[in-house]
Amino acid sequence: MATTAKNSKRTATRATRRQQLIDSTVKCIARKGLGSTTTGDVAREAGLSQGIINLHFKSKNNLLNETLRYLADEYKTQFTLAIERSGPLASDKLRALMALDLRPSICDRNKIAVWFAFWGEVKSRPRYREICEKYDEYYDEVTRSLCDEIIAEGGYPGVSGTAVATVLTSLTNGLWLACLVNEKTFDRKQAMNCIDEYLNCIFPKHFPVRIL
Amino acid sequence: MATTAKNSKRTATRATRRQQLIDSTVKCIARKGLGSTTTGDVAREAGLSQGIINLHFKSKNNLLNETLRYLADEYKTQFTLAIERSGPLASDKLRALMALDLRPSICDRNKIAVWFAFWGEVKSRPRYREICEKYDEYYDEVTRSLCDEIIAEGGYPGVSGTAVATVLTSLTNGLWLACLVNEKTFDRKQAMNCIDEYLNCIFPKHFPVRIL
DNA sequence: CCAAAAAATGAATGAGTATTCATTCATATT
DNA sequence: AATATGAATGAATACTCATTCATTTTTTGG
Structure with missing residues (x-):
């Protein structure tokens, strides 16, 4: 329930999660610039945890x-x-x-x-x-x-x-x-x-x- | 004598040193990008020490x-x-x-x-x-x-x-x-x-x- | 030549950050 | 109900980097 409207699931498919993280990245770069966007920012923007970037994107x-x-x-x-x-x-x-x-x-x-x-x-x-x-x-x-x-x-x-x-x-x-x-x-x-x-x-x- | 050309001095005027550091900054940004240019890079490029940036530019x-x-x-x-x-x-x-x-x-x-x-x-x-x-x-x-x-x-x-x-x-x-x-x-x-x-x-x- | 000032050094600091990984937890399968 | 799976967590780690500052070097002015 805490998560987004569309899926009540707390685990999404790999593709969905990756896309969600890419969307967050775009938002963060637009707001903070490429140089100041951290993996933590992206994870927070997506409402997910620290390690999520490396889990889905390796780096x-x-x-x-x-x-x-x-x-x-x-x-x-x-x-x-x-x-x-x-x-x-x-x-x-x-x-x-x-x-x-x-x-x-x-x-x-x-x-x-x-x-x-x-x-x-x-x-x-x-x-x-x-x-x-x-x-x-x-x-x-x-x-x-x-x-x-x-x-x-x-x-x-x-x-x-x-x-x-x-x-x-x-x-x-x-x-x-x-x-x-x-x-x-x-x-x-x-x-x-x-x-x-x-x-x-x-x-x-x-x-x-x-x-x- | 103190301010002339190449100078035999090891300390330069404030203006000269600032310009030298700005030139180094331009070179570093061109080579490494703005996001990856560190104060250490700029200082090294200028052949000077770590703290020189903060001495002349505050930040x-x-x-x-x-x-x-x-x-x-x-x-x-x-x-x-x-x-x-x-x-x-x-x-x-x-x-x-x-x-x-x-x-x-x-x-x-x-x-x-x-x-x-x-x-x-x-x-x-x-x-x-x-x-x-x-x-x-x-x-x-x-x-x-x-x-x-x-x-x-x-x-x-x-x-x-x-x-x-x-x-x-x-x-x-x-x-x-x-x-x-x-x-x-x-x-x-x-x-x-x-x-x-x-x-x-x-x-x-x-x-x-x-x-x- | 000397003392005070200024310039420069570079080791130390500490804030911040990417990455790792042992653990938790939701869901699917049996 | 029991078990397996793998997504997700978040504290811990290792590292980078801007900034500080005690010390050294150099210049200046008397």
Whole structure:
């Protein structure tokens, strides 16, 4: 009864417990930062005991790796879904991907803080890079081929799909940073405007000015 | 005699010693990450003893704050210099600022790693934000007014200087992240191409296609 | 050259933290 | 009801690290 509503059990399946601990880790990193998150914090956040992290993850390091992997997987699910649910045109899909990154559930200051916490350690912990590598390559490939498709439809001489894809990815990451840092003066709506202005500028035929 | 150059003395002025320790801190963060940098590491890097950090900075926290402040100051110096040395036109100045961010001495993986290390902790340590706030406001203001000036020179109906400035700032930060993360496949030259493509797209009259 | 001040040292301290493991306890099985 | 299983506990352990401070080294000013 003392535990969560859904299960009255005090023992959960291994998968459930692991997920619960990963969720707690994300919360702790968002609140306290990666550097100040201790295994004790995570266990307390989950309402469990000291040793639970090592029981389920062997080490704190491993917990952090698995947490990053989970975040990457979670994002990929949304990414795939966004494309599936979008219109059939390449421009529909590209716009859907951009809107995805600025959706409240993803462009959320807590979640962004966690991503940047990992990125902030990526040089000294190459494992973090390895975990995200395959995902990033996939996103780049999808974005690039959508841009190439739009360019192939004509009207954009001299525009490189690769360069546009790089700009879109980097711009999105930079706008996330702006949302993270400039909490009071910048938000995801302004960020979406920036993206739309860029799309209109680079692919005017596919992204005409939006009347407000 | 006491304050000159390399000095034969084994004790340095307070300012010299502080700077030496800040330099060591930057190196350690670049190599080991913010989370794994200890006061002992910094002292060893500087070739000095254990207690030296507390002697000169009172606390590790204070050392980190001062290190961030130094980085921010150092960047501002370059920023001001880049504008001074550029051509007289607003477009010259804007291009100079963009080139500044992708200059080898600034778009250096070690230095970028340090910036992202601090940004990765910014939500849980608001002091980091406070230290950079005034600088960032100044850069935004300068960039925005340069864009406004270019727009005022005519030919860009419906373009917002504020939005372009935000895109440029965010794009630069995102490109830094790309340089940090994708060490093998991305570099500052590709980043500069992205910036130039964007400038050409948004302000074609001021930034015509560059023949290579 | 000497005494006082300042700078630097580095061993000692103690707070904090990841990890271990003997034990408890809920549940499933017989 | 008795037994087995393995999830969970939490006190104990081993270790790291920021900070302190008594002592040594160096500089300064008379």
